[in-house]
Every structure is written in C-alpha cells, then in structure tokens.
Amino acid sequence: MYRERCLVKDNKKVAPGHYRLTLVSSRIAKAARPGQFVQILCSDSCDPLLPRPFSFLTATARDFSVLYHVVGKGTHLLSQAKAGDSLWVLGPLGNGFTDRGSWIVDRGSKILLVGGGVGIPPLYHLAQALTRGKSKGFARNISVFLGARSKAFLLCEKDFKKLGVRTYAATDDGSKGRRGLVTEAVGEFLERIAHSAERRAEMEGIALYGCGPTPMLKALSVISKKHEVPCEISVEVPMACGFGVCLGCAVKVADARQGVRYAMACTEGPVFGADQIVGE
Numbered sequence: 001m002y003r004e005r006c007l008v009k010d011n012k013k014v015a016p017g018h019y020r021l022t023l024v025s026s027r028i029a030k031a032a033r034p035g036q037f038v039q040i041l042c043s044d045s046c047d048p049l050l051p052r053p054f055s056f057l058t059a060t061a062r063d064f065s066v067l068y069h070v071v072g073k074g075t076h077l078l079s080q081a082k083a084g085d086s087l088w089v090l091g092p093l094g095n096g097f098t099d100r101g102s103w104i105v106d107r108g109s110k111i112l113l114v115g116g117g118v119g120i121p122p123l124y125h126l127a128q129a130l131t132r133g134k135s136k137g138f139a140r141n142i143s144v145f146l147g148a149r150s151k152a153f154l155l156c157e158k159d160f161k162k163l164g165v166r167t168y169a170a171t172d173d174g175s176k177g178r179r180g181l182v183t184e185a186v187g188e189f190l191e192r193i194a195h196s197a198e199r200r201a202e203m204e205g206i207a208l209y210g211c212g213p214t215p216m217l218k219a220l221s222v223i224s225k226k227h228e229v230p231c232e233i234s235v236e237v238p239m240a241c242g243f244g245v246c247l248g249c250a251v252k253v254a255d256a257r258q259g260v261r262y263a264m265a266c267t268e269g270p271v272f273g274a275d276q277i278v279g280e
C-alpha cells in the first residue's frame, strides 16, 4: 500500500454525472489488482475530512484510472479536478477477484461478469486482466452483462467490446438491450444452458463475478446458488479509513467456526464469495 500525491492526467465526463479520472503513479498502478480500490482525498481542505473509495477501472505501468458517479460533496469536488492538479491517494487496498484466467484455458470454462452502474469499473479491470495477451477467441469465453437506468448510463460498453468479450445490456427503460434487470438476463442465460441436454455439461465450468447495487448482488447470489456455480461479488459498502482501523464497513459473513461473524469489507473484501455474505 502506498500513500502518494498523484498528478491528475485527465478527468473526463463519460456519461451524465459520471467521470473518468486518470492519476499518475507507477507504484500504485503496478501493484493494482482487479477488485482492489484506492482511497482518494477529494480536497486539500478538511471538508470532507475523509478520503473516498473507488475501484480501479484501469492500471498501466505509469497510471491508473477510476470511473465515478457524482453523488455528494466528495465526488462533486473530484469532478472539478483538472489535468495538472494533484490529489492524495492511498492504495491499492483490499482483496481483489480470484484470477480464473488459466481456469478458462484448462477447463474450457466460461466467465460471466455482471455489473450495474458504478459496479462496472472493477469488472472492466478484471476483463482487461483476463484478456491481456490472449486471442479474440479466448475473449469470447467471457460474457459481460451490463445494467443501467438507460442507454446514456450504460458504462464501458464500447470498452468491453474492444476487448472482444461478448456483451449483453439491460436497461430499466429498455432504451438499450433488454428492458428490465440485468440479473434476469443472467438467470435466463444460465437456464438455457441448464435445460439443454447438449450444453448442460458447460455449467461445470462457469464462474460468475459481480459488482453493483446490493439488490443486484443478492439476486446474483440466488442465481449462483440455484445453478451451483462459483460466484464472487464486490460489496461497495460505505467506508471511512479503508484499511481496517475504523471498523465502519463491517459486513456479516458466514464462518465455519463461529457460524456468523463480521468481516471488514476494506481488508477482507471488498470481494467475497457470494455464499459467504449473510443477507439481512
């Protein structure tokens, strides 16, 4: 984990109320793993006092980017940052997704990425890592399901397409892709495989990864349980310190010895097995 004053390379609007911020730091970028996050201090004043957590969208040898939605004071201040400014950043933090890249090769498996809203950025980072140096044919084993309010809010669709992965979209108003919840599309995708005599064996090699609003993650968890496919989810619960000191981001998890216990999303997560999280 590094604490650095990072130069702002770019801070560009990519959708209504959504910005992509690129910051220069080779140390943070090189250490970043998909599903991990950074804490960014949005202002040099004491208001807001606490940094804000954001998942990595990309990470190269020199810089990294995050994609954020302006929802309050911190993200509003962040949206004012310009190329040439600098911001305090702490990271990479947390535990990321399990890398199943070799799993695809070994078992002819399929990977389904399911993202809603600002849950999409860490899945794009994961898709980049999985497809890096691989053929377009390999990328077709990865399907990404993107959910949004409407077409204008569908994040990263073109970027995923450039990687060669299969993309499916669902919007609340039907302005792009199917009308309805993205998890319905995932459920139907798996049902088709489960009900096909020729394809049923494929189920063995499927893995799900999700990030998005809590109801979406709960639905994904139910789907993974029903079809008995492994599923990892990133829980972007509000947090303060980001490294396990304030105990503000506790989530209830199943524990073999204790039955149920609290885990800190910032240090044990934000990625957990879907079967670990105990719903309220």
Ligand SMILES: Cc1cc2nc3c(=O)[nH]c(=O)nc-3n(C[C@H](O)[C@H](O)[C@H](O)COP(=O)(O)OP(=O)(O)OC[C@H]3O[C@@H](n4cnc5c(N)ncnc54)[C@H](O)[C@@H]3O)c2cc1C
Residues within 6 Å of the ligand: 037, 048, 052, 053, 054, 055, 056, 066, 067, 068, 069, 070, 071, 072, 073, 074, 075, 076, 118, 121, 122, 235, 236, 237, 238, 239, 270
């Ligand atoms: C591990 C992690 C990764 C994240 N990655 C991203 C990302 O890639 N892109 C992105 O846009 N956001 C991401 N978030 C959420 C982001 O941190 C918050 O939106 C941000 O802290 C809001 O700061 P603010 O000062 O603008 O809003 P505040 O003034 O702090 O809050 C504005 C409103 O948003 C609510 N809120 C704040 N944080 C969260 C949260 N985590 N979940 C739900 N509601 C919240 C508050 O309750 C309040 O109603 C992530 C959060 C975590 C924990």
